[in-house]
Amino acid sequence: MARTSVKPTYHCTECGWTTVRWVGRCGECQTWGSVVEHGAPKLTSVKSSVPMSKAIPIGQVDADAATRTLTGVGELDRVLGDGLVPGAVVLLAGEPGVGKSTLLLEVAARWAKAGRKTLYVTGEESAAQVRLRAGRTDALADQLYLAAENDLSTVLGHIEEVAPSLMVLDSVQTVGTAEADGSPGGVTQVREVTGALVRVAKRRGMAVVIVGHVTKDGSIAGPRMLEHLVDVVLAFEGDRHSGFRMVRATKNRFGPADEVGCFEMGEHGIVEVPDPSGLFTSRHDEPVPGTCVTVTMEGRRPLLAELQALVAPSPLQSPRRTTHGVDSSRLAMVLAVLERRARIPLYNRDVYVSTVGGAKVNDPSADLAQAVAVASAALNTGVLGRVIAIGEVGLAGELRRVPGTDRRLSEAARLGFDTALVPAESSRAADRMPRVSHGIRVISAATITQALDALDLRRSRAAD
Structure with missing residues (x-):
């Protein structure tokens, strides 16, 4: 047979x-x-086994075992939710050169300076190179242990020997194991390495921070399961041509998943920026056509951002639409609304819109500020006074209310703005705010046309 x-x-x-x-x-x-x-799949019977520890009522679980510990870096603690939880595994991902290693070396040093053992494992640099950077950024500490390894079993051996309360691995794509197929950085290898670190972190109650790479489209490299295995996923964002950096939480089992931390990269390392609003605005002695300030929400933090627009006659059959720091598709919608609803001709003009300081504004609440900046540039008329514009623009030309108006106006009043242009449906809530008594005047408008008329942008003005 x-x-x-x-x-x-x-x-x-x-x-x-x-x-x-x-x-x-x-x-x-x-x-x-x-x-x-x-x-070929094999059918096997599953037998029950005696558990190592018995299940207990949730009320009898010791909550003190999950007490948070501050890292010493305030902006990172803000994103994590007031520190690291013992046994938590954190994945920090970002583009090459954004400053991931510099930030985590600073975190490891401050953790060690508090008298806690810290293990920093690098798979991308030699120990001497990390030591050189630590000396430049003042990140030397007696309790900070350094190892340059690429083998998972050796890394686990260092953990057993040092017994740290915090371990930093830079990066997971450079560490491999003989237990899995493929080369380091592959799907199977990354999953196996991360799974082993998660198991040892939970068993020892040791916090682990893993550095991850990103792909060309900005997503985290490796299997999607990598983000499911860890407890916290942080995205480190920044522009190579700007020193400003942001740490954004996209997943957090122990705190808010919409918080951001602000940093600035300097010659001597990375420093915290607890009040970043001033980085994205500029001062003008007199009204300048084509400028408007808005307040965006980065997580739960309000940030001021200035939008600048330039409108010029176009010699091309298809006029240019150039953006920097704003969504180009959203700007195209705002331009169509301005031309159709506000009767501002833009079909034969080049339009350039940019943010100040390299800020990235994707919040729909910046629609009104974009419209005001473009209309101001097209009409060659500046906005009088210290004005902010907050609101989403609809295709029918209506202005829609955005969340967090209270906090946005509070931040604007704190930084010296005296007038706020908001959608009409937000005015009632704004009138109840104590910020009005602090000197900020709220102007409400139901449509984009009413908003431009409220700012008196159609007044005649001689060309410069």
């Missing part, structure tokens, strides 16, 4: 998609390099 052989199948480690032959890219989730060979 001929023996029938079972052909191997291939499945995606990300989504479970199966195929009869190997392919380089998953046909379901479109992930590269995630399809691996899988033998």
Whole structure:
């Protein structure tokens, strides 16, 4: 009797998609390099085993075992939710050169200076290179241990020997293990390394911070499961041409998942910026056409941002629409509303819109400020006084209320602005605010046309 052989199948480690032959890219989730060979499934019976520890009522669980500890870096503690929880695994991802290693070396040093053992494992640099950077940024501490390793078993050996309360791994893509297939940085390797670190962190009550790389489109490199394994996912953002940096929480099991921390990269390392609003605005002695200030919400933090616009006659059949720091598709919508609803001709003009200080403004509440800046530039008329504009613009030309108006106006009043232009449906809430008594005047408008008329942008003005 001929023996029938079972052909191997291939499945995606990300989504479970199966195929009869190997392919380089998953046909379901479109992930590269995630399809691996899988033998014929075997049916096995699952037997129960005696648990190592008995389940207890939740009220009897010791809550003190999860007491937070401050890292010493205030802006990072703000994002984490007042410090690190013992046994927490944090993934910090960002583009190359943004300052991930510099920030985490500072965190490790401050943790160690508080008398707590800290292990810093680097797989991208030598120990001497890290020591050189630590000397430049004043990140030397007696309780800070340094190891340059690329093997997971050796890293786990360092953990057993040093017994740290905090470990930093820079980065997970450079560490490999013989227990998994593929080379370091591959899907299987990254999942195995991260899983091992999560297990040892929970067992020892040790906080772990892992550095992760990002792909060309800005997403975290490696399997999607990587973000599910860890407790906290932080995104480190910044522009190479600007020293301003932001740490943004996208997942946090122990705190808010919408908080941001602000930093500035300098010659001597990275420093905290507890009040970053002044970085994104500029001072003008007299009204300048094409400028308007808005207040965006980065997590729960209000930040002032100045939008600048330049409108010029275009010699091209298709006028330019150039943006920096704002969403180009949202600007296109605002321009269409201005031309259709406010009767401002822009079809034959080049429009340039940019933010001050390299800020990135994606909040819909900045629509009104964009419209005011573009209209001011097109009409060659400056906005009189210290005015901020907050509101979302609809396709019908109406102004919509945005969340957090109270906090936005409070921040504007604190920084010396005396007038706020808000949607009409926000005015009632604004009138109840104590910021009005502090000198800020609230102007309400129901449509974009009313907003431009309230600021008197259509007044005649000679060309410069």
